[in-house]
Amino acid sequence: MDEFDLIAEKFLPLTDGRHEAFGLKDDGALVPRSNGEDLVTSLDSLIEGVHFLAADPPETIGEKLLRVNLSDLAAMGARPEAYLLAVSLGQDRLKGSGYLPWMDGIVAGLRSAQLCFGLSLLGGDTTAGPGPTSFSVTIFGRVPKGRALRRDHADAGDDLYVSGSLGDGALGLAILQDRLSGLTPRDTATLVRAYRLPEPRLELGQALLGRDFSRAAMDLSDGLMGDVAHLARASGIKAEIFADQVPLSDPVRSVLTRQPEFADFPFGAGDDYELLFAAGPDKREKIADLSVELGVKVCRVGRLMAGQGVRLLDAGGREKAIQSASWRHF
Amino acid sequence: MDEFDLIAEKFLPLTDGRHEAFGLKDDGALVPRSNGEDLVTSLDSLIEGVHFLAADPPETIGEKLLRVNLSDLAAMGARPEAYLLAVSLGQDRLKGSGYLPWMDGIVAGLRSAQLCFGLSLLGGDTTAGPGPTSFSVTIFGRVPKGRALRRDHADAGDDLYVSGSLGDGALGLAILQDRLSGLTPRDTATLVRAYRLPEPRLELGQALLGRDFSRAAMDLSDGLMGDVAHLARASGIKAEIFADQVPLSDPVRSVLTRQPEFADFPFGAGDDYELLFAAGPDKREKIADLSVELGVKVCRVGRLMAGQGVRLLDAGGREKAIQSASWRHF
Numbered sequence: 001m002d003e004f005d006l007i008a009e010k011f012l013p014l015t016d017g018r019h020e021a022f023g024l025k026d027d028g029a030l031v032p033r034s035n036g037e038d039l040v041t042s043l044d045s046l047i048e049g050v051h052f053l054a055a056d057p058p059e060t061i062g063e064k065l066l067r068v069n070l071s072d073l074a075a076m077g078a079r080p081e082a083y084l085l086a087v088s089l090g091q092d093r094l095k096g097s098g099y100l101p102w103m104d105g106i107v108a109g110l111r112s113a114q115l116c117f118g119l120s121l122l123g124g125d126t127t128a129g130p131g132p133t134s135f136s137v138t139i140f141g142r143v144p145k146g147r148a149l150r151r152d153h154a155d156a157g158d159d160l161y162v163s164g165s166l167g168d169g170a171l172g173l174a175i176l177q178d179r180l181s182g183l184t185p186r187d188t189a190t191l192v193r194a195y196r197l198p199e200p201r202l203e204l205g206q207a208l209l210g211r212d213f214s215r216a217a218m219d220l221s222d223g224l225m226g227d228v229a230h231l232a233r234a235s236g237i238k239a240e241i242f243a244d245q246v247p248l249s250d251p252v253r254s255v256l257t258r259q260p261e262f263a264d265f266p267f268g269a270g271d272d273y274e275l276l277f278a279a280g281p282d283k284r285e286k287i288a289d290l291s292v293e294l295g296v297k298v299c300r301v302g303r304l305m306a307g308q309g310v311r312l313l314d315a316g317g318r319e320k321a322i323q324s325a326s327w328r329h330f
Numbered sequence: 331m332d333e334f335d336l337i338a339e340k341f342l343p344l345t346d347g348r349h350e351a352f353g354l355k356d357d358g359a360l361v362p363r364s365n366g367e368d369l370v371t372s373l374d375s376l377i378e379g380v381h382f383l384a385a386d387p388p389e390t391i392g393e394k395l396l397r398v399n400l401s402d403l404a405a406m407g408a409r410p411e412a413y414l415l416a417v418s419l420g421q422d423r424l425k426g427s428g429y430l431p432w433m434d435g436i437v438a439g440l441r442s443a444q445l446c447f448g449l450s451l452l453g454g455d456t457t458a459g460p461g462p463t464s465f466s467v468t469i470f471g472r473v474p475k476g477r478a479l480r481r482d483h484a485d486a487g488d489d490l491y492v493s494g495s496l497g498d499g500a501l502g503l504a505i506l507q508d509r510l511s512g513l514t515p516r517d518t519a520t521l522v523r524a525y526r527l528p529e530p531r532l533e534l535g536q537a538l539l540g541r542d543f544s545r546a547a548m549d550l551s552d553g554l555m556g557d558v559a560h561l562a563r564a565s566g567i568k569a570e571i572f573a574d575q576v577p578l579s580d581p582v583r584s585v586l587t588r589q590p591e592f593a594d595f596p597f598g599a600g601d602d603y604e605l606l607f608a609a610g611p612d613k614r615e616k617i618a619d620l621s622v623e624l625g626v627k628v629c630r631v632g633r634l635m636a637g638q639g640v641r642l643l644d645a646g647g648r649e650k651a652i653q654s655a656s657w658r659h660f
Contacts, residue, residue: 035365039369041414041452041453041468042414042453043373043414043415043416043453043454043455043466043468044416044455045416045418045455045457045464045466047418047457047459047460047461049459049460050457050458050459050460051457084371084372084373084468085373086373086374086375086466088375088377088464090461122371123371123372123373124373125373125374125375125466127375127377127380127381128380129377129379129380129461129462129464130377130379130380130461130462131377131420131459131460131461131462131464132459132460132461134375134418134459134461134464136373136375136416136455136466138371138373138414138468
């Protein structure tokens with residue numbers, strides 16, 4: 001039983017069928033509001049050695065804490081509002097003399113993200129534990145009532161788009177884990193930065209909702225093919241992804257040319273935090289214009305149709321196999 | 331620097347002075363609502379080996395997850411509404427064959443608390459990590475607008491009350507850690523149950539707010555004297571606690587008679603999750619009646635006055651010293 005089964009089988013009954021829980025299949029949940037807005041909330045934990053590395057600069061850890069949570073808000077088209085933060089400091093971290101400067105760095109990173117994205121801390125919890133240091137963030141955002149972008153609102157006939165480029169964060173992690181080397185200093189810096197400081201696509205998500213270009217979106221955190229499968233399944237339709245249309249940055253393209261063992265990373269390795277969304281074919285020109293307006297690359301990478309499942313197609317329309325479809329914690 | 335300094339010095343600036351954060355000194359924070367109610371929220375993490383024990387029955391762990399968070403709602407006079415749950419499964423737990431039945435037990439405990447206290451799961455996060463298993467719960471509740479019970483609303487002249495009895499949970503933990511033995515099976519069961527299944531005083535908190543008996547409350551999670559100090563400091567006044575008025579259960583009294591090394595537990599050992607609240611002397615009779623009405627023991631244990639600091643007084647009015655004033659994680 002993997003985590004998705006666990007959620008569906010063990011936790012889903014606990015929602016009592018409340019529609020605000022979105023069947024535990026979306027990036028967040030609503031707390032109903034009455035003044036024309038819904039309050040969106042999401043809770044994510046980040047654990048040392050899993051979601052960030054002990055050697056990462058603490059400023060980037062603090063920023064990442066909020067950025068990955070803000071990515072959930074972006075995926076719902078929400079405007080950020082506030083967050084709660086739980087910190088559990090590991091004994092190793094507490095025993096070391098460097099824990100206070102490290103915590104200062106975390107706080108500086110949080111502050112930086114707060115200024116950049118417009119939200120404030122509201123409360124939380126501080127404890128110590130025997131394991132690695134971990135953080136939990138509950139984030140709050142607002143959307144016009146009943147209009148949150150949802151995984152289950154995609155339609156057959158829609159195009160599928162992704163923002164930015166894919167595989168950068170996963171290759172950055174591979175560099176930090178000494179599984180990838182030999183890149184130029186500039187490419188190394190670009191990929192490591194993508195891992196440490198993912199870009200939440202808030203403006204894009206809000207514009208897609210506000211201009212009614214899309215009703216279905218999610219953020220890519222577990223790998224393109226696995227996440228597309230989630231969206232297609234939630235919407236009850238089938239997805240085809242055009243492998244040669246998946247956007248790659250120059251550093252990623254350079255790595256893939258020299259080291260084919262990383263060829264699947266843009267399709268299944270996770271850590272992208274880009275937006276995946278569906279839109280009708282009549283919106284193609286408007287979405288291209290929006291991409292220019294916001295300065296955010298947006299690529300059409302696939303299409304949705306009646307049926308079920310997900311296929312990755314090469315330039316000739318033949319199905320392409322990849323090794324790892326999706327990141328799983330267990 | 332301890333956790334309270336850390337919060338005040340490092341995290342407080344991040345609230346941008348928003349009043350909804352209550353200066354990070356209360357049991358929760360508000361998300362403003364417009365329809366006559368405030369939405370109260372609180373985030374707490376529970377870590378294996380710290381807040382619960384690996385050998386605890388998983389049903390009681392699941393119940394405790396919600397009960398300790400519900401205790402925060404009780405302390406604000408709120409009605410429970412919903413919660414978010416983040417689970418991080420430790421590798422040891424995952425490797426063992428028993429992890430699925432264990433998770434079933436957790437879920438059964440959550441379900442039991444949901445039925446008992448009237449709330450539903452809304453969303454969350456599931457991951458695995460290298461350390462111990464941990465949980466984070468963000469809880470939501472409602473209070474009439476602007477009326478949440480607050481730590482900083484106690485007045486000089488008020489009496490101080492506590493619900494239930496103190497020290498039971500901490501002695502229960504001592505039994506489970508083999509630091510205390512020789513009790514009758516019945517006393518052992520009572521104390522262990524108090525540790526594993528603390529009772530959130532929701533009805534009491536809601537009645538204190540609803541009938542305007544009190545404007546100041548908090549839950550006792552870190553030990554009476556330390557928590558009274560928090561309340562007194564937040565309200566800018568001084569507190570005196572009458573040691574012989576602090577309510578003790580029969581099992582606790584029995585342990586303290588035989589083993590004086592545990593004498594300070596009711597005053598400083600934590601794990602009580604009882605309600606501490608302030609009320610004017612004109613409310614004494616009404617609070618006694620409320621105690622009978624709800625079937626919840628409520629004892630007047632002290633008083634508040636101009637000044638600062640906290641004193642524990644014996645029956646003769648002499649100051650009494652205790653060793654450990656408050657539980658601290660680091």
